[in-house]
Amino acid sequence: MSATHILVVDDEPDIRETVRDILEDEGYTIANAENGEAARRALRERRPDLILLDIWMPDLDGISLLKEWAEDDGLPCPVIMMSGHGNVETAVEATRLGAYDFLEKPLSLAKLLLTVERALEADKLVRENVGLRRRTPLVHEPAGRSAAMQRLREQVKRIAQHDTWVLITGEPGTGRETFARFLHSQSARRERPFVDLGVSAIARGNAARELFGSEEGGHVHYGSLEQAAGGTLLLDEVADMDLEAQSQLLGALDTGSFLRVGGSDPVAIDVRIIAATQRDLKEEVREGRFREDLFYHLNVVPLHILPLREHAEDIPDLLNFYVDYFATHEKLPYRRFSVGAQNFLRNYNWPGNVRELKNLVQRVLILGAGDEITQTEVETALGSTATAPAQPxxxxxxxxxxxxxxxxxxxxxxxxxxxxxxxxxxxxxxxxxxxxxxxxxxxxxxxxxxxxxxx
CATH class of the missing domain: 1.10.10.60 (Homeodomain-like)
Structure with missing residues (x-):
């Protein structure tokens, strides 16, 4: 697993080496670039987690370089500007273009380390907030006290200690992504990114760009494999990947590196891959829809998530968990399920599994009234999902x-x-x-x- 990678761009060798020594002592990995063109090459070779960028350089000034990066897909990571001849106007312009902060030379050791630490923490918070806006669930330990769920959680914790690839299977709505995130949170890669790539949402012919990124006219777009560098990449609904994309992914996994679309320099892979699917991949292989060699690459450790009907004794815990969740995170009114409602739900078949249960809890909290959720209310809510009349x-x-x-x-x-x-x-x-x-x-x-x- 890779450490946080920082690119230092400065035309003064002494400053580059001093900053490298300071940051390497703190456990970071450092790449140096002596000018703007070297910085462009460094970004093509590897996506950094943070850039320290000098403003005054002989070939291309830092503000122009910052503007160039900002006009691509946006800045690839936090950028901290450095200058011995700074002024307010320059600092304002750098901030307007997205720079995180501005350091004056000669650099203060304490301020350098503090600014780097805060920039990385701020970037982590931004990524977490983006996930929340996309309705990504918070990472939590999957709920349930049944023997089956306890075994599953312990199995995930054991798998997490080994840097192996995992294939998660299960019916729709069983919580495959929840378990993938939980696995990541228990692993040594927990401080690095977790990237969720929904394979079924990729337009046909665009899989290579989404996975590997692209280079065009000197501009670099980082794909999911680089965005997840050092961390975990979840290939959700991997069975939906077309055969051409499967072949390209297999080649990358075989060699341990890949080429961006339009690129010529190989990029090393440093990521744990978790693949998830609701389909039987062995059957997909037999039908010729999934490559057998890719299946064996991904299926190092299989993890099957049980449907809810097979651990119905966890339903009361799940109901309580989601009531607390929606009351805390969406400010919905707190209500409790009656004993009759809980017994009815324990005997319900749950075709939509945990996802259906979560939606049911949200629905009765929004639409219902009173402290208690009755069996009649639950039956009405479940019935409305099957035969929902047109609403005015x-x-x-x-x-x-x-x-x-x-x-x-x-x-x-x-x-x-x-x-x-x-x-x-x-x-x-x-x-x-x-x-x-x-x-x-x-x-x-x-x-x-x-x-x-x-x-």
Missing amino acids: LEGLVSFDQPLRQAREQFEKAYLDYQLDKHAGNVSKMAKEAGMERTHLYRKLRSLGIEIKERR
């Missing part, structure tokens, strides 16, 4: 708000309904909605709607 527009959208917000509210309700109706099948959903798939994917992302939650 007034029930979906508040008319006492600006038109743009009302439109977004309606679009979200409409697309939520379509996703549930088609069990997350975007092709069927796009056909019924009369939308082109690429446009539909963009719309779902802009509204914060997760496709994989419906599978």
Whole structure:
């Protein structure tokens, strides 16, 4: 597992070496670049976690380089500017372009270390907040006190201590991603990124760019393998990967490196891969839809997540967990499930597994009233999921708000309904909605709607 990687860009050799020695003593790995062109090469070779960038250099000044990076996909990581001839205008311009901070030369050892530490921590918080906005669940230990769940949690903790690849299988809604995140949180890679790549959401022919990144006209786009460097990459619904992409991924895994699309220099792989699928990959191999050699690469350690009906004794714990979750994180009213409601739910078949249970809890907390959730209320809520009558527009959208917000509210309700109706099948959903798939994917992302939650 790689340490935090910092790129130091400065035309003065003494400063480069001094900064390298200081930061390496703190456990960071350092790459040096003596000018702007060397910095461009360094970014092509490896995505850094932080850049220390001098402003005044002979070939290309740091502000121009910062502007160039910002105009690509945005800055690849936090950037701290350095200068012995700084002024307020330069600092303001650097900040406007996205620089995290500005250090004056001669560098103060204490201030350098503190600024680097704070920049890395701020970047980590930004990534966590982006995950929250995308409705990514917080990392928590999967709930349940049954013998089956206790065995599963212990198995995950044992697997996490070894840097092996894992194949997670299970029905839709069983919590495959939850277990993948829990595994990452228990591993030595926990301080490095966890990147979730939804394979089924990748447009056909675009898998190589999403996985490996690309280079074009000197601009670098970092793919998921580099974004997860040192950490964990979850290939969600890996069975949906087309054969060409499977072949490219296999080549990368065989050699331990890959080429970005349009690139010529190999990039080393340093990542734990967790693959997840609801399908039987052995059957997919027999049918010729999945490469056998890739299957054996990914299936180093298999982990099967049980459907909820096979550990129904955990349902009371799960109900309590999600009531607490929504009361804490979404400020919904706290309500408790009656004994009758809990017994009814323990005998329900749960075709949608834990995802269905979570949605049920959220629904009764939003729509119900009173301290107790009764069996009748639960039966009504579950019945409405199977035969939901068309709701009047007034029930979906508040008319006492600006038109743009009302439109977004309606679009979200409409697309939520379509996703549930088609069990997350975007092709069927796009056909019924009369939308082109690429446009539909963009719309779902802009509204914060997760496709994989419906599978």
